[in-house]
Each structure stands twice: as C-alpha cells, then as structure tokens.
Amino acid sequence: xxxxxxxxxxxxxxxxxxxxxxxxxxxxxxxxxxxxxxxxxxxxxxxxxxxxxxxxxxxxxxxxxxxxxxxxxxxxxxxxxxxxxxxxxxxxxxxxxxxxxxxxxxxxxxxxxxxxxxxxxxxxxxxxxxxxxxxxxxxxxxxxxxxxxxxxxxxxxxxxxxxxxxxxxxxxxxxxxxxxxxxxxxxxxxxxxxxxxxxxxxxxxxxxxxxxxxxxxxxxxxxxxxxxxxxxxxxxxxxxxxxxxxxxxxxxxxxxxxxxxxxxxxxxxxxxxxxxxxxxxxxxxxxxxxxxx
Amino acid sequence: xxxxxxxxxxxxxxxxxxxxxxxxxxxxxxxxxxxxxxxxxxxxxxxxxxxxxxxxxxxxxxxxxxxxxxxxxxxxxxxxxxxxxxxxxxxxxxxxxxxxxxxxxxxxxxxxxxxxxxxxxxxxxxxxxxxxxxxxxxxxxxxxxxxxxxxxxxxxxxxxxxxxxxxxxxxxxxxxxxxxxxxxxxxxxxxxxxxxxxxxxxxxxxxxxxxxxxxxxxxxxxxxxxxxxxxxxxxxxxxxxxxxxxxxxxxxxxxxxxxxxxxxxxxxxxxxxxxxxxxxxxxxxxxxxxxxxxxxxxxxxxxxxxxxxxxxxxxxxxxxxxxxxxxxxxxxxxxxxxxxxxxxxxxxxxxxxxxxxxxxxxxxxxxxxxxx
Numbered sequence: 001x002x003x004x005x006x007x008x009x010x011x012x013x014x015x016x017x018x019x020x021x022x023x024x025x026x027x028x029x030x031x032x033x034x035x036x037x038x039x040x041x042x043x044x045x046x047x048x049x050x051x052x053x054x055x056x057x058x059x060x061x062x063x064x065x066x067x068x069x070x071x072x073x074x075x076x077x078x079x080x081x082x083x084x085x086x087x088x089x090x091x092x093x094x095x096x097x098x099x100x101x102x103x104x105x106x107x108x109x110x111x112x113x114x115x116x117x118x119x120x121x122x123x124x125x126x127x128x129x130x131x132x133x134x135x136x137x138x139x140x141x142x143x144x145x146x147x148x149x150x151x152x153x154x155x156x157x158x159x160x161x162x163x164x165x166x167x168x169x170x171x172x173x174x175x176x177x178x179x180x181x182x183x184x185x186x187x188x189x190x191x192x193x194x195x196x197x198x199x200x201x202x203x204x205x206x207x208x209x210x211x212x213x214x215x216x217x218x219x220x221x222x223x224x225x226x227x228x229x230x231x232x233x234x235x236x237x238x239x240x241x242x243x244x245x246x247x248x249x250x251x252x253x254x255x256x257x258x259x260x261x262x263x264x265x266x267x268x269x270x271x272x273x274x275x276x277x278x279x280x281x282x283x284x285x286x287x288x289x290x291x292x293x
Numbered sequence: 294x295x296x297x298x299x300x301x302x303x304x305x306x307x308x309x310x311x312x313x314x315x316x317x318x319x320x321x322x323x324x325x326x327x328x329x330x331x332x333x334x335x336x337x338x339x340x341x342x343x344x345x346x347x348x349x350x351x352x353x354x355x356x357x358x359x360x361x362x363x364x365x366x367x368x369x370x371x372x373x374x375x376x377x378x379x380x381x382x383x384x385x386x387x388x389x390x391x392x393x394x395x396x397x398x399x400x401x402x403x404x405x406x407x408x409x410x411x412x413x414x415x416x417x418x419x420x421x422x423x424x425x426x427x428x429x430x431x432x433x434x435x436x437x438x439x440x441x442x443x444x445x446x447x448x449x450x451x452x453x454x455x456x457x458x459x460x461x462x463x464x465x466x467x468x469x470x471x472x473x474x475x476x477x478x479x480x481x482x483x484x485x486x487x488x489x490x491x492x493x494x495x496x497x498x499x500x501x502x503x504x505x506x507x508x509x510x511x512x513x514x515x516x517x518x519x520x521x522x523x524x525x526x527x528x529x530x531x532x533x534x535x536x537x538x539x540x541x542x543x544x545x546x547x548x549x550x551x552x553x554x555x556x557x558x559x560x561x562x563x564x565x566x567x568x569x570x571x572x573x574x575x576x577x578x579x580x581x582x583x584x585x586x587x588x589x590x591x592x593x594x595x596x597x598x599x600x601x602x603x604x605x606x607x608x609x610x611x612x613x614x615x616x617x618x619x620x621x622x623x624x625x626x627x628x629x630x631x632x633x634x635x636x637x638x639x640x641x642x643x644x645x646x647x648x649x650x651x652x653x654x655x656x657x658x659x660x661x662x663x664x665x
Contacts (some may be wrong), residue, residue: 091462
C-alpha cells in the first residue's frame with residue numbers, strides 16, 4: 001500500500017482541519033484525523049451518521065481543499081455498472097455500423113464510450129474526488145461490486161481491457177445507516193461516525209454558514225434543536241436544519257416578526273414531518289422560550 | 294511494512310491491543326491492523342489520543358460499541374487505575390463479554406434501545422437458556438418453502454425478457470453485429486422481482502412464555518432461508534436480535550439471542566416498545582414497505598392510546614401488517630382483550646399464532662395477499 005504522508009501540502013490532521021475551515025467546513029478532531037489518514041494511506045473514507053450532520057459537505061470541503069473536481073455518484077436501489085461505471089452509446093454504434101457499409105470500423109472505440117462517475121474518477125485520479133453518496137440506498141449487489149473497485153481501483157471493460165488508476169484516487173463514501181453495510185466494505189475504508197456537533201461547535205457552524213444570523217439567535221437555535229433531538233421524533237433535525245432555522249427566523253425577524261414568534265413560525269424548516277409537528281406543537285412555546293432564555 | 298520477521302518492540306503493544314479487541318468480539322481483519330500501525334506512524338504519535346483516533350478510524354468499531362472500545366483502550370494503554378472511577382455501564386458491557394464467549398458471538402447489549410439506562414442487573418431481568426429442541430415439521434417446511442414462497446415486489450434492476458417496457462439495447466447491438474448490422478429480433482427488458490423485506494416483532498413477555506422460544510426458533514429458520522428479514526423482541530424493552538440470529542448453528546444463534554434479550558418473561562409494554570422502534574430512524578426504515586408480523590397476545594400493561602398510535606403508524610409504513618395471537622385459535626376469532634380490539638382496525642390480518650405450524654402457514658400464505 002502506498003503511504004503518501006502528505007497530499008496537497010497537508011501533512012497533519014491539524015493542517016487539514018485548518019484548510020477545511022478555509023473551505024467553510026468546521027471539522028472536529030475525529031473527522032480531521034480520519035480524513036487525513038484516508039488521504040495519507042490512500043484508502044477510501046467512509047462517513048456514517050444521521051441525516052443532515054454534514055457528510056456530503058465534508059466531501060465537498062475535502063475536494064475544495066485539494067483543489068480537485070468533485071464527482072458525485074448518488075446511489076439508489078438498482079444502481080448498476082452501466083450507471084456507475086460506463087455505458088456504450090448503443091444508438092451511435094448502431095448508426096456507425098449502418099454508415100460504415102463495406103468498411104470495417106471499431107464500434108468499441110473511445111467515441112462510443114459514455115463515461116460514468118467511477119470511470120471518470122479512475123481516469124483522472126489526481127484531479128478528482130469521487131463521492132459515492134448514500135451507499136446504504138443501493139442494494140447488496142452494488143455493494144459487492146463496489147468492493148472490487150475499492151480494493152484494486154481498476155475496472156475491466158471486456159471490449160477494451162482493464163483501466164487502472166495511475167494513483168489511488170480520493171474516494172469518500174457516505175451512509176445514513178438505514179441498513180448495516182457489509183463488514184468487508186467497512187474494512188477496506190477508513191471509518192468515521194459523525195455525531196451531532198457540540199452546542200458550541202454547532203453555533204459556530206451556523207454563524208459560518210449563514211453570515212446574517214446574530215450570535216444570540218444561533219445560540220437559541222442550537223439550544224432548541226438540542227432539546228428537539230432528545231424527543232422521540234421520527235426525523236430529528238440535523239445541522240442543516242439548524243442552519244436553515246436560524247436563517248429563516250432571522251429573515252422573519254427582519255420582516256417585522258417578534259423573536260419567539262419568528263422561531264415558532266419558521267419551525268417548518270426544522271421539523272419536516274407532520275406527526276412530529278403535531279407531537280411537539282403543545283410544548284413548542286415553552287421549548288422556544290426556554291432556549292431563548 | 295517492515296520485512297523483518299520480528300515485530301519491533303514498540304509495535305507489540307498495538308498488535309496486542311487488536312488482539313484484545315478481537316477477544317471482546319470486535320471483528321478486525323489483518324489488513325486493518327496494518328493500516329492501524331501505519332496510521333499511528335503517520336500521526337506521530339504525539340500522545341494516547343492520536344493512537345485512540347487512529348484506532349477508531351482504521352479498526353472501525355461500530356458506533357454503538359464506541360464506549361466499549363474506549364474503555365478497552367483505557368485499560369490497555371493507560372493502565373487499570375482510571376477504571377475504578379469509571380461509570381458502571383461500560384464496565385458491565387465489557388464484563389459480560391469477557392464471560393468466555395467465542396469470537397463469533399455478535400456484539401452484546403449494543404442494540405438495546407430504551408429510554409432509561411442500560412441493562413442493570415438489579416432490575417428484574419431474566420436471561421434464558423434454551424433446551425435443544427428438535428427441528429419440527431413446521432420449521433422444515435418453512436426452511437424448504439420460504440425462498441420461493443415469501444411475498445415479492447418489483448425491484449429496480451432489469452432482466453432480459455420476451456416482453457417488457459424497455460428495449461435491451463446491449464443485446465440488440467450484440468446480435469446485430471453478428472448479422473452485419475441487421476436487427477433481426479428486438480430483445481426486451483423487464484423489472485426483476487425481489488423478495489420483500491420482512492419484519493418480525495416477537496413478544497417475549499411472561500404471558501407469551503409458552504410461545505416465545507418457538508417463535509425465536511422460527512425467526513432463526515426464516516432468517517437462514519432468506520436474508521431480507523429483521524427480528525426484534527419486545528417486552529419491557531426493545532431488542533434487535535437480527536445479528537445474533539444470523540449465526541448459522543441454531544443452538545449458538547439462540548444462545549446469543551437469549552443473551553441479548555434481558556427482559557424474558559416480564560411485563561408487556563407493547564405500545565412503548567413499538568414507539569421506541571419507530572423513533573429510531575434506522576429501525577423505522579425496516580418497516581417501510583415490509584411484510585410486518587407481530588407475534589403477541591396483546592395483553593398490554595401500558596397506555597392504550599400509545600399502542601394505537603404506534604400500530605397505526607406501523608400499519609401505514611408496512612406493506613401488510615399481520616398480528617398473530619395464540620388466542621385466535623379458530624377462524625371465527627373475535628378479539629377480546631382491550632388492546633386487540635383497539636388495534637384491530639389498523640391490522641390487516643389477525644390470525645392464529647398458537648403453534649409454529651400456524652405461524653409458518655400464515656407467513657407462507659402472505660404471498661397470495663395484496664398490499665393493504
């Protein structure tokens with residue numbers, strides 16, 4: 001295995017954390033270490049966590065730090081090689097055969113190959129970051145297929161031969177953990193479980209992401225969100241929801257709404273489930289008053 | 294890595310840490326050990342925190358076992374003194390694991406989901422040992438017929454077919470190349486079907502004592518026959534026993550499951566258990582579009598409105614919700630208990646759960662039914 005040590009001038013977790021901050025991503029020590037190790041060891045980085053804790057954002061920030069293009073592969077049930085790897089342009093091949101007449105043509109040439117995210121990343125490993133998003137949505141067949149890709153970083157196209165990456169590409173995988181991933185997949189990756197950030201960090205994230213939000217507003221939102229996360233809701237609000245809520249409440253406040261009212265009226269951006277809203281509605285006033293205090 | 298046959302002295306402590314983790318039921322591959330050592334070298338290491346984080350990233354302990362990992366780390370690298378002042382919870386988990394169980398035994402006490410603290414021995418919790426029950430005819434039938442007779446749904450993958458909504462361009466092109474570009478036959482694609490998810494919720498409270506053991510056996514047989522099954526037990530708490538039941542040998546699997554479940558033969562709070570199930574997004578997702586089977590007599594001690602609410606939610610998520618109760622011995626069964634009367638309108642099938650044969654017959658008949 002190729003241990004790189006430094007990549008893009010980053011030689012320690014602290015250096016990476018600082019660089020990520022420059023890309024508007026506040027990383028805690030754990031994720032900075034895991035990301036640094038993944039880059040340095042040349043292994044894929046597997047990020048798991050509840051929805052909305054910033055897994056995809058982390059991948060975007062890593063790409064920005066390295067100055068590379070982010071190639072995103074969104075997983076879904078039934079995703080297969082033709083959507084993830086490559087596909088032949090069949091209509092064009094068919095036309096070419098018809099037009100060729102008596103001449104011989106190579107219908108498996110480059111012009112007929114449609115590049116999909118994984119092949120694109122493999123062909124330009126030094127200028128791309130491959131994000132395989134929400135891997136838990138794909139089925140087990142795709143997970144098994146991915147194993148092969150992640151261990152060798154090569155793809156074989158029967159008609160053309162094997163495509164191998166010149167160097168190990170940077171790959172980030174994310175999962176919402178709606179199902180357990182295969183042990184073998186976790187083993188091949190550097191793993192990090194992203195937790196909800198501490199109140200202090202979350203307030204800083206809100207202010208960084210939404211510059212119009214005042215500090216008192218950010219803190220009130222964080223306190224309220226923290227309380228909401230302890231309730232048995234079907235969908236607990238993530239960091240993204242916290243940012244949206246702070247921004248929405250600020251907007252309403254500027255439009256003339258008073259503070260507790262601005263929070264209350266914009267609750268819809270934090271809680272997006274009708275049953276959750278009904279469940280919390282009776283205590284919402286008290287909850288917001290307590291958080292704003 | 295170094296080519297030397299002997300590990301450097303400084304590295305031994307790290308390798309023995311991996312061994313300690315393995316002994317406590319963490320599954321760690323040799324390549325992860327290598328990555329762990331490389332990671333430590335990369336980070337300096339400047340202190341124990343670097344080593345802990347390197348381990349967390351490369352050895353990948355599952356999130357629900359992070360506490361156990363941290364504790365083992367402290368024991369191994371920081372010595373025993375610190376543990377005395379530590380909270381009892383983690384200690385309990387580790388001690389349980391050290392009670393001489395094999396490597397393959399799945400994580401213990403990690404999937405227990407309850408609002409209060411973790412398993413505390415003082416609470417009237419019971420563990421159960423299963424006798425070596427012989428494989429019954431009903432379970433044989435289930436193992437034989439389950440792969441082909443469980444409900445199926447249309448998947449998102451496609452397969453070649455004589456008729457179907459899409460043209461199979463790949464096949465058409467390959468065949469036409471053989472015929473100098475002439476298309477002789479249009480291959481089609483259709484959606485492949487796959488086995489529908491199944492969710493078994495097994496009541497292990499005192500009133501179901503006669504059935505819970507058999508029900509767990511049945512769940513094990515079903516899980517071995519088809520992979521897309523999730524199994525939970527409930528009584529006064531909710532426990533996910535799927536990982537335990539994935540073990541192939543029945544006695545071993547049941548022993549592991551018995552160890553996980555700590556509320557055998559206690560009271561029943563079905564409503565709370567189902568609410569807890571729905572409140573964890575990861576668990577709640579298992580019910581979506583699934584054939585949900587609840588094996589319970591519905592003798593509820595808790596709040597009836599909570600139960601109704603939970604069953605209604607479950608029913609909306611599920612493809613079909615069956616409630617199998619030992620009380621329903623005839624087809625003209627009319628629910629008598631308060632809870633069953635209350636939830637009846639949300640349940641699609643209320644049928645006999647009094648014997649393994651009856652449960653198996655119902656599970657295998659689900660395929661003939663339609664979505665509710």
